[in-house]
Amino acid sequence: MDLAKTIRDVPDFPKKGILFKDVTTLFRDAEAFRALIDGMDAELTQRGVEFDLVAAPEARGFAIGAALAYKRGTGFVPVRKPGKLPAKTIARAYALEYGEGTLEMHEDAIAPGQRVLVIDDILATGGTALAACELIQALGGLVAAVRFAVELKGLGGREALTGYDVDALLSFEVDE
Numbered sequence: 001m002d003l004a005k006t007i008r009d010v011p012d013f014p015k016k017g018i019l020f021k022d023v024t025t026l027f028r029d030a031e032a033f034r035a036l037i038d039g040m041d042a043e044l045t046q047r048g049v050e051f052d053l054v055a056a057p058e059a060r061g062f063a064i065g066a067a068l069a070y071k072r073g074t075g076f077v078p079v080r081k082p083g084k085l086p087a088k089t090i091a092r093a094y095a096l097e098y099g100e101g102t103l104e105m106h107e108d109a110i111a112p113g114q115r116v117l118v119i120d121d122i123l124a125t126g127g128t129a130l131a132a133c134e135l136i137q138a139l140g141g142l143v144a145a146v147r148f149a150v151e152l153k154g155l156g157g158r159e160a161l162t163g164y165d166v167d168a169l170l171s172f173e174v175d176e
Contacts, residue, residue, distance in 0.1 A: 060121035094131035112140030126160030
């Protein structure tokens with residue numbers, strides 16, 4: 001199945017000049033969504049990546065991360081925008097390709113030494129994933145790997161995540 005054909009391009013979102021890769025169209029296609037999760041699972045298995053938990057930033061990362069955690073029989077840790085988690089949190093600010101943001105995680109979400117897989121929908125500049133990795137490490141967790149449905153090559157995301165095991169199921173070349 002050609003998963004790239006299930007992803008919609010949205011010009012000028014979230015601001016003029018950005019061609020947004022919308023994976024929600026992939027999610028609504030049951031066959032494509034299953035192929036995405038199965039493909040990510042197969043790649044992780046083939047590479048021998050072992051993990052105790054899956055952590056994913058909201059919102060589209062939740063769909064992929066929760067499905068993969070279920071498939072692998074692991075727990076799931078939500079990484080959220082400020083003020084969305086009910087208990088005590090830790091936070092990290094980060095830069096996006098089109099602005100800035102902050103992510104939070106419950107301070108008891110990860111036990112020291114737990115291996116955590118970070119999952120998100122798109123790798124662009126890498127800021128969101130890097131913030132998630134830093135939160136995991138601040139809690140004493142180990143980042144087992146970082147995976148994406150789609151990598152937008154040419155925006156420096158992979159370089160921002162140097163030192164981590166990074167991969168994506170699909171990739172698109174983009175102009176900066």
